[in-house]
Amino acid sequence: MTDPQMLRAAALESKAWPYEEARKLIKRYPEGKPGGEAMLFETGYGPSGLPHIGTFQEVLRTTMVRHAYEEMTGLPTRLVAFSDDMDGLRKVPDNVPNKEMLGLHLGKPLTRIPDPFGCHESFAHHNNAMLRQFLDQFGFLYEFVSSTDYYASGRFDGKLREVLRNYDAIMGVMLPTLRAERQATYSPVLPVSPKSGVVLQVPVEVLDAEAGLIAFEDEGERITQSIFGGQAKLQWKPDWGMRWAALGVDYEMYGKDLIDSGVLGGKIAAILGGRKPEGLIYELFLDAKGEKISKSKGNGLSIEEWLRYGPDESLAFYIYREPKKAKSLHLGLIPRAIDDYWQFRGNYAGQEVAQRLGNPVHHIHNGPPPAETLPVTFGLLLNLVGVMREASKEQVWGYLANYVPGATPETWPALDALIGYAIAYVRDVAEKPVRRAPEGVEVAALKRLDAELAGLGEDASAEDIQNIVYEIGKAQFGDLGGFAELRDWFKALYETLLGTSQGPRMGSFIALYGIENSRKLIAEALAKA
Structure with a gap:
């Protein structure tokens, strides 16, 4: 057992990227957040498509930074997983059923669109549930927050009032970033139509900032409407900055495609009396063709697909490595990720404290990993199953019992699970072996x-x-x-x-x-x- 003071001292010196990120927060609040308040970490999710690994990785990596900060300071933290589920549906995703039905609801808030899968209150509720199910399965400690709930309940009313008070200043930030034709119709406030239920992209007039009243045109009629109570939301860039200010977010990482948006969000947060959070700007995952992964296209691996052929830890290991480097994400990566994870896990027990803190498994397991090691590699299991052609778990264990005396599924549970993954991978993914004739x-x-x-x-x-x-x-x-x-x-x-x-x-x-x-x-x- 490592002494806590020794661990803290080593963490303060470690070059592992989660500790480097945590140092930004120590610099932000050298004495801790005022009033003993918890350091607030946030991850954002747009539930317009099914969750994919690109979504999950933000929660995982943010959790790693959160844990690193706790190890370095011993101070309290919180993690909010925020779903922008009041956003209007812009297009029908390619990878969902009942596309025609969804097409009838374009522009409406995602929480007010029927679930195309027919099992939840709305499309957003379905996708939110899928995200939460996996986060719960992996054991994340987080607070799920729905944009719809916060807008409707009045949690954002104070900052929405500030938006109207500072309407011109926010327009001054946003308009220079827009094309001339977009400038003519742009408004940071998006009213929800009382007629169609669509989130409207129309100019608005601020009538009374204190009362939250605006006016806008809807199907040829001038409408006066409050922005409170879920009757309006903000454009996503102003929304991002407003959220940072309203929640007091201290840390949020995002992809390099959002660098400019992050700058704008920070400016808007400052206008609203907040402060831009610290964060890591990471490189994007690419599919097997080298294209950016998209929720709507469904061209990336789903969480379920990876976990069909590899354990949670292998996915976490792949996500941990080199967050600032663009990486492909496809099924062919799984065997190497599994074996690399187990190699690092096997090295952990014999390492000094400083080496352990730089070992990926320390961050995957939020501390020391389980003690179990493996007597064979996953690659070796794949080759064994491959030459056996059609194999059962029992047959594979028959070979392993001779190779590792006394080995049983009960004494090697992680190995037993890997055998199942190997059988599935060879059956579904691996190229069928073609043995050539020897020559010379x-x-x-x-x-x-x-x-x-x-x-x-x-x-x-x-x-x-x-x-x-x-x-x-x-x-x-x-x-x-x-x-x-x-x-x-x-x-x-x-x-x-x-x-x-x-x-x-x-x-x-x-x-x-x-x-x-x-x-x-x-x-x-x-x-x-």
Whole structure:
């Protein structure tokens, strides 16, 4: 157990990015927030489409900064997950049912549009529920806030009144950023039509700032209406700044595509008596084609898709790494993320405090990870399942029981879960193995490997087998010569025995799959030569 003072001292010196971000908050309030108030972290979510990993990563990364701040200061914090669910639906997403029905409600607040899935009060309630379900599953500590609830309940009334009082100043911030034709109709305040229920993009006249009264034209009629009680909302950029000021947000990260919007939001927050929060500007996730992930297009991985083939921790690990670097996000990344996560987790126990704080698993688990390690890699499991063709968990455990004496699903629960992921990944995602015929020196090398394995007992260690494989790769075979480079031998083994371009340590694979089974693979390969 690490001494808390030692941990705090190491955290204050750590270069891991969550601690670097937390230092911004210490600089913001060196003595802590006035009155002992909790440092407020916020993440925003626009529920116009189904939640995706790009949404989830903001909550995860923000939670990591939050925990880092707590480790460094011991001071209280809060995390608000804010849903802009009063926003008007601009277009029908591509990845939802009942598109025609949604098309009838374009422009209306998302909480006033029927759920196309037919299971929630509104479209926003459905998407909000999906987000919360996953955040709860992962164990996040957060407070969910609905924009609709805050507008309707009067929680924003004080700042909305300030918006009307400072209407000209806010227009002075926004108008220079707009095209001439947009300037002519722009208003930071968007009234909700009493006729159609649509969030209107129309000019407004401030009649009485204190009473919250505005006037606007709606279907040819001049309407006088209050902006309180959910009868209006703000354009999203002014809304962002208003929210920062109204809630007293201290930290919010966002993507580089929102840099300019963040600057405008900060100016508006200052006009309204608030202060722009600290935050990390991160790079965006890209799909397999290198295009920006979009909720409406549904071109990114869903949270459910990743978790079909990998555990929570693998997703968190991938999200943790290099937040300021653009990264692709597709199913092919999952095996590497799983194995890298477990490698870092295995290193944790033997590291000094400073190294632990720089280890991704410390931030994924908000402290020391569970003690369980793995006797095999996920990559090795994929290769085993791949050569077995159709495998069950019980069959895979049959091989593992020989490789790891006494291993059972009960003694290795994380491994048992990974076997399930491996079976699913090979079945649904991995390319079907195509084993090519060996040629040239490869034939002689495989014959030599078969002979060497024939002389071993089934209890031969992975290391002993690996040494044999290594020596064969360095050997010469008479007139045939040998391999130009050792990696050519390993590549030949992967392509002729496993049907893949990359693979595991062959000593480990042969020990796991069994010597007799491995000799059968060699025989099948040689029969093609």
